[in-house]
Amino acid sequence: MTTHDVTVVVGAAVIDRGRLLAARRSAPPELAGRWELPGGKLEPGETAPQALTRELHEELGVEAEALERVPGEWPLGRGYVLQVWTARILSGEPRPLQDHDELRWLTADRVEEVDWLDQDRPAVAWAAARAAEGSASA
Numbered sequence: 001m002t003t004h005d006v007t008v009v010v011g012a013a014v015i016d017r018g019r020l021l022a023a024r025r026s027a028p029p030e031l032a033g034r035w036e037l038p039g040g041k042l043e044p045g046e047t048a049p050q051a052l053t054r055e056l057h058e059e060l061g062v063e064a065e066a067l068e069r070v071p072g073e074w075p076l077g078r079g080y081v082l083q084v085w086t087a088r089i090l091s092g093e094p095r096p097l098q099d100h101d102e103l104r105w106l107t108a109d110r111v112e113e114v115d116w117l118d119q120d121r122p123a124v125a126w127a128a129a130r131a132a133e134g135s136a137s138a
Contacts (some may be wrong), residue, residue, distance in 0.1 A: 009053045011037035011120065013127035014064065019105040020124070020131050021060070021094060022114050026101040033127060035114040037084060037123060038100065052085055056083050059099060062092035074108070074119040084128060095116040108132035131134035 014021035014037075023038045026032040040055040042048060049066035056064040063075040067090040070129050102112065114123055 002101075005079055008042045008048065008051075009039060009080050010042060010048050010055065010081050011039040011082055011123060012052050012056055012064070012066070012087040013037055013070060013084055013123060013130075014087045014089060015127060015131045016055070016105070018131050018134055019107050020106045020111060022097065022106050022111070022116075023100040024102040024104075024114070025098055025117075026097060031117065033115070034117050035104075036117045036120050037127075039084075041080075044045050048083055048085060052087060056087065056089075059097055060094040060103070062094050063090045064088060065090060070123045072122060074122060076080050076119055082119050082123075084120075084127070086127060088099075097114050104130060 022035045024035050038059050042051040052066045053064060056062055060062050064087045066085040066087050068086045074082040074133045076082050094103055110126055
């Protein structure tokens with residue numbers, strides 16, 4: 001979805017049992033090896049929650065639902081902006097199917113153990129606090 005020449009990219013802060021899901025990028029080369037919240041671009045006609053559900057199915061092979069929008073949005077450069085939603089898995093076990101080569105479940109006290117992409121850091125900090133509180137847990 002493009003609004004005023006800005007394309008929205010949705011990220012999923014998947015929280016389960018007090019843990020946050022981190023995904024390590026395998027592509028493109030300049031991002032490979034760094035960690036992010038899984039997700040992707042909105043397609044025409046999609047809402048952010050619909051895009052999030054589709055992206056988690058494509059990238060991780062799970063059925064999930066978006067729950068709550070994380071406050072704020074972060075510029076990604078080149079006309080893209082990141083919006084993050086908390087999400088929970090309804091069925092399936094996440095696997096790195098597309099654009100990722102490793103997944104990790106991190107408790108709030110361990111989220112800084114991976115090298116997050118800079119634009120994901122504010123949402124990761126917010127989601128880690130939520131995970132520590134136990135809200136949005138399945």
